[in-house]
Amino acid sequence: MSAIALLAVAAALFASAAAREAGRGLGERLGERLAGTAISPRLPGPALLAAKIGCAVLGGATAWLAAPAAPGRLALLVAAGLPLAGFMLPDALRERRRRGRERRLVAALPDAADLLAVASAAGRGPGAGFAEVARSGSGPLAAELRVLVAELDCGRPLGAALRALRERSPSAEVAALCAAIERSHRLGSPLSDQLRRQAGALRRDQRRAVEERAARAAPKIQLVVALVLVPSVLLMIAAGLIANADLLLAGF
Numbered sequence: 001m002s003a004i005a006l007l008a009v010a011a012a013l014f015a016s017a018a019a020r021e022a023g024r025g026l027g028e029r030l031g032e033r034l035a036g037t038a039i040s041p042r043l044p045g046p047a048l049l050a051a052k053i054g055c056a057v058l059g060g061a062t063a064w065l066a067a068p069a070a071p072g073r074l075a076l077l078v079a080a081g082l083p084l085a086g087f088m089l090p091d092a093l094r095e096r097r098r099r100g101r102e103r104r105l106v107a108a109l110p111d112a113a114d115l116l117a118v119a120s121a122a123g124r125g126p127g128a129g130f131a132e133v134a135r136s137g138s139g140p141l142a143a144e145l146r147v148l149v150a151e152l153d154c155g156r157p158l159g160a161a162l163r164a165l166r167e168r169s170p171s172a173e174v175a176a177l178c179a180a181i182e183r184s185h186r187l188g189s190p191l192s193d194q195l196r197r198q199a200g201a202l203r204r205d206q207r208r209a210v211e212e213r214a215a216r217a218a219p220k221i222q223l224v225v226a227l228v229l230v231p232s233v234l235l236m237i238a239a240g241l242i243a244n245a246d247l248l249l250a251g252f
Helices: 003-023 030-035 045-069 074-107 109-121 126-136 140-153 158-168 172-187 192-243
Strands: none
Touching: 045 074, 074 109, 074 140, 074 172, 109 126, 109 140, 109 172, 109 192, 126 140, 126 172, 140 158, 158 172, 172 192
16 A cells, blocks of 8 residues: 555544544533633633644645645545644544543542541531642642632632532532532531542442453453464564474484
């Protein structure tokens, strides 16, 4: 297969992957997608649009150079696929980074829930517990909690601050944590036991997810062993046999 054909196939695969990555965020509102959700790095709309146009122009320039050399209909594929892939690339990278940041945020929730439970058991309010977690932690969860603490310090009610946190971090785990705190604040129910149960449930879910990923990885490892390692070992054995064929056949 020629280099142009390989480029055409790569362009088609990349455009498909970019469309799939970007399509996972199509349920978001247009304003949120342009401005960036709170669990992703904030990027102004004009900067995002400029990045998309720049990548599309770069893809078009590459297609302009490569398409004339592509045989037959591959030229159309290269000419259409590369600019499309370039235009979707910023959205795909941004959506991938957003999901990675959300995973890190959710992974930090069990420890944060334990600290909040300790603070609640000691008689401190949710605001003081959030401030302690924000000071002692790092990563996206600590950053979001610092925003929440700043809102509370400015006089925003706890319920409104928690609703804003759920909007910035739209995950079921964050929503469950905020709901437990709101319920305790409104009804006066004990909070520490609820937070400890949530922390245990989150750790069980994370352990189950790790086990599922490990189970999915086993067949992939076996495929690599069967297709790469075993043939390479057999080639080494065959090379050794061929190199010493005169000794092996000396007695015949």
